[in-house]
Amino acid sequence: MRVAIVHRVQPGEKPNLDELRELCLTAGYEVVYELIQRRYPHPKYNIGPGKLAELKDAVKKLNIEKVIFENDIKTVQEYNLAKALGIPVMSRVQLILEIFSLHASSKEAKLQIKLAELKYELSRAREKVRLAKMGEQPGFHGLGAYEADVYYNEINRRIHTLTKKLASIKKRRDLFRLRREKYGNSYNIARWLY
CATH class of the missing domain: 1.20.58 (Methane Monooxygenase Hydroxylase; Chain G, domain 1)
Incomplete structure (x- = not known):
């Protein structure tokens, strides 16, 4: 399954998608797109509207089937993102639970x-x-x-x-x-x- 990984970091923090990329590979996902944004969390989407538009464009062009966030996202943000992108959205916690489930x-x-x-x-x-x-x-x-x-x-x-x-x-x-x-x-x- 083709996925995009996203990490929103606070201003001043250093982004790191290496571990999330490895977790995706362990779960059997192919990471085809990575997005990093430096900002405080947007209440509706976690990422800003501009990055959401960029992500939406990548989803269409690269046939991405799922988006995985490094950040823990709120239920309302997950819902809004899935509705805007038209594909499932999950957090790192959900990915880890999925990996454990695959290997139990x-x-x-x-x-x-x-x-x-x-x-x-x-x-x-x-x-x-x-x-x-x-x-x-x-x-x-x-x-x-x-x-x-x-x-x-x-x-x-x-x-x-x-x-x-x-x-x-x-x-x-x-x-x-x-x-x-x-x-x-x-x-x-x-x-x-x-």
Whole structure:
């Protein structure tokens, strides 16, 4: 997948896209465009409108499929950028979670990564629903919950379920460790033979 990487730095800071470029390669992305801007964060897009126009032009010309920011971007900025560019936008944190997800091998590791993703999503859930439903209001006579609350509660439920599964795996692992200490490796060999 062809991506653009963006780093907005405060005036006086030194930009560095080397690590983000390496993370993109690890995730299987091809970095085809890099953008650096020195300014304070723009409230709507994180980068200024001029750099946004430059990025939009690059997206069209270079067939870029995703934009990855070195900076942590707010939910509203991610939404505005994705809407303006017409492609997905993600932050470095989301990229790192994606890399861990790609390389997780054990069931426990996969559950831990999913839990981290949900906790990250939970912090952004209400704002995402608000932005998606912009302009809509629940009916005056409606008895149901706001969609943001439903989405937020669903994420909380999934977090609770994953936490219980991880606790169960940890308990089983601790039990096997105790048995191994008590009976030695013969317990493991016997367990696998039957």
